[in-house]
Amino acid sequence: NAGVTQTPKFRVLKTGQSMTLLCAQDMNHEYMYWYRQDPGMGLRLIHYSVGEGTTAKGEVPDGYNVSRLKKQNFLLGLESAAPSQTSVYFCASSPRGPDTQYFGPGTRLTVL
Amino acid sequence: GENVEQHPSTLSVQEGDSAVIKCTYSDSASNYFPWYKQELGKGPQLIIDIRSNVGEKKDQRIAVTLNKTAKHFSLHITETQPEDSAVYFCAASTTGTASKLTFGTGTRLQVTL
Numbered sequence: 001n002a003g004v005t006q007t008p009k010f011r012v013l014k015t016g017q018s019m020t021l022l023c024a025q026d027m028n029h030e031y032m033y034w035y036r037q038d039p040g041m042g043l044r045l046i047h048y049s050v051g052e053g054t055t056a057k058g059e060v061p062d063g064y065n066v067s068r069l070k071k072q073n074f075l076l077g078l079e080s081a082a083p084s085q086t087s088v089y090f091c092a093s094s095p096r097g098p099d100t101q102y103f104g105p106g107t108r109l110t111v112l
Numbered sequence: 113g114e115n116v117e118q119h120p121s122t123l124s125v126q127e128g129d130s131a132v133i134k135c136t137y138s139d140s141a142s143n144y145f146p147w148y149k150q151e152l153g154k155g156p157q158l159i160i161d162i163r164s165n166v167g168e169k170k171d172q173r174i175a176v177t178l179n180k181t182a183k184h185f186s187l188h189i190t191e192t193q194p195e196d197s198a199v200y201f202c203a204a205s206t207t208g209t210a211s212k213l214t215f216g217t218g219t220r221l222q223v224t225l
Contacts, residue, residue: 004155033212042215043215048212056210098144098205098213101146101158103156104155105155
């Protein structure tokens with residue numbers, strides 16, 4: 001099992017550009033999450049999904065959109081990137097909600 | 113919503129000594145408290161968790177204690193080794209389909225030789 005994978009690993013964007021981050025899991029988990037990690041602020045939840053076709057807002061959803069068309073994939077989109085979205089983004093999945101989340105290796109995004 | 117505070121932000125111990133990281137939470141409805149370890153350049157990994165019906169849980173050199181009255185839980189690492197050097201995060205949540213983890217701000221543990 002590859003577990004949770006994230007694509008790409010690194011990305012540099014200019015202000016106003018758009019991009020999509022892909023998260024894939026091969027553990028047949030129902031729940032998937034997108035977090036951002038900033039220095040001194042821990043992990044903050046952006047959006048999450050409790051199953052295929054569902055999405056919900058987390059703590060810091062503004063400026064992001066998500067889709068879960070297939071159970072194994074969870075996409076995070078930035079329509080118009082801003083410097084404040086410079087961060088490390090982590091995807092996680094779990095079989096039963098907040099319990100036992102498995103994290104991907106992260107995507108480091110820089111917005112100039 | 114839930115608020116989790118974590119202390120200290122950095123901790124340096126000598127190899128073989130013990131390390132203790134403390135967290136407090138605000139929502140009395142929270143009943144699930146995991147600890148994650150994040151090594152440099154990697155995603156966080158669950159190392160131990162505790163639920164509100166248990167006061168203490170141990171797994172080899174790692175233990176977690178929970179005081180629901182004080183809304184306080186702690187991670188204890190005994191006989192520290194260099195490979196314990198990492199950033200540790202505590203978190204809290206209720207349980208249920210819409211429940212979400214709220215993380216502390218992390219503790220950078222450095223184990224020196």
